[in-house]
């Protein structure tokens with residue numbers, strides 16, 4: 001039987017440290033998430049020490065790998081003066097709080113950054129509303145759960161036994177609302193019990209990534225001996241941040257642009273996340289002389305504009321598929337529409353969330369109508385678009 005070659009995002013974390021651009025090191029940390037084998041922690045070197053971007057998942061295994069990579073590169077955790085987190089997913093912020101605690105590093109995120117333990121800035125959100133809190137909770141549950149899981153990519157309780165059985169800390173297992181109903185009205189069972197316990201434990205045990213600097217679009221940062229532009233790129237998450245060095249044309253693209261995988265676009269907490277995503281894809285493709293993409297997963301890539309074009313094409317095709325499916329089915333729920341366009345092995349809340357994002361975009365573009373029936377959101381396709 002032919003086995004398909006692995007996509008570079010799926011390769012297991014290599015121990016090799018590669019200088020991918022002058023004073024920029026690629027260090028790979030292991031992760032246990034569906035469809036991904038590693039996260040790239042970039043080390044940006046200057047005469048003051050090192051800054052790191054996206055220091056991996058919470059938990060002891062990732063932390064051990066992080067320390068060993070830094071050591072191979074000639075640094076200690078104490079030498080880290082800055083941590084940049086591109087967005088609020090656990091494989092990107094997991095080690096950030098712990099580094100900051102040990103080294104006193106400044107911790108930089110986009111202004112809108114928030115997680116289960118970090119509330120967004122008052123200016124951007126006001127106090128976190130019940131509704132926003134519920135959605136963040138749901139999104140965390142979805143990331144943890146996901147439908148596209150290969151069995152050996154699922155973290156097990158054993159992977160984290162050092163954390164779980166830490167008897168100085170009480171692991172709380174009640175009072176958190178897992179599951180419930182998605183915004184589009186299907187039941188969301190949440191992650192399996194083992195995963196829930198693990199995630200709960202991590203919530204109470206890890207050092208929360210409290211930003212010391214919340215940057216805005218077009219702010220400048222000095223790292224690796226050069227000036228970077230902060231580029232706010234909502235879509236994959238609301239708080240996604242890319243960094244761009246206009247002199248060399250280097251883009252730290254986070255999960256906004258990946259080399260072979262199309263990043264997940266969540267329908268959970270943005271009114272039209274696909275609109276933001278498509279617009280900010282164009283934004284990065286148009287950056288002056290952008291010629292090197294350094295993604296959070298997978299290999300560096302050269303033609304950023306071509307990659308952007310391919311990702312946009314994928315989303316336009318997906319909307320066409322949904323439109324045809326919706327015309328054939330008549331009025332349909334998000335779940336039934338998602339099952340028309342995703343293969344069975346992908347069915348679940350992640351696929352529905354991505355479908356919902358596409359349907360909301362069709363709705364806003366006048367290509368679909370939306371109404372509610374028995375607590376479920378239904379879509380009907382129009383003839384425009």
Ligand SMILES: [Zn+2]
Pocket residue numbers: 087089236255
């Ligand atoms: Zn992400």
Ligand SMILES: [Zn+2]
Pocket residue numbers: 039089091092255296297
């Ligand atoms: Zn990621």
